[in-house]
Amino acid sequence: MDEYKVSEISQNKCVICRGQIEVKTHVRNGRLEIYWDKGNNAQPVSEGQCCDVCNESVVLPARMARLGGF
Ligand SMILES: [Zn+2]
Numbered sequence: 001m002d003e004y005k006v007s008e009i010s011q012n013k014c015v016i017c018r019g020q021i022e023v024k025t026h027v028r029n030g031r032l033e034i035y036w037d038k039g040n041n042a043q044p045v046s047e048g049q050c051c052d053v054c055n056e057s058v059v060l061p062a063r064m065a066r067l068g069g070f
Contacts, residue, residue: 012037012038012039012049014039014042014049014050014051014054015042015046015047015048015049015050016042016045016046016050016051016054016058016059017050017051017053017054019051019053020051021037021038021039021049021050021051022039022051022052023036023037024036024037039051039052039055040052040054040055040059041059042054042055042059043059044059044062044063044066045058045059045062
């Protein structure tokens with residue numbers, strides 16, 4: 001299998017689901033620019049970055065649980 005590169009897409013992988021981390025884009029001067037490709041902090045579930053889906057479904061609940069004293 002050939003390796004392929006997509007320069008516009010983040011090379012960062014989610015540490016939880018191993019999926020691609022979404023990039024955040026905006027339009028500036030008529031061009032689409034990436035302004036954030038670092039994902040979300042996966043702490044306390046894991047070390048590194050995670051995608052939006054895991055952040056909402058796994059990391060945030062875990063964080064809430066910790067704050068709740070469980
Ligand atoms: Zn993920």
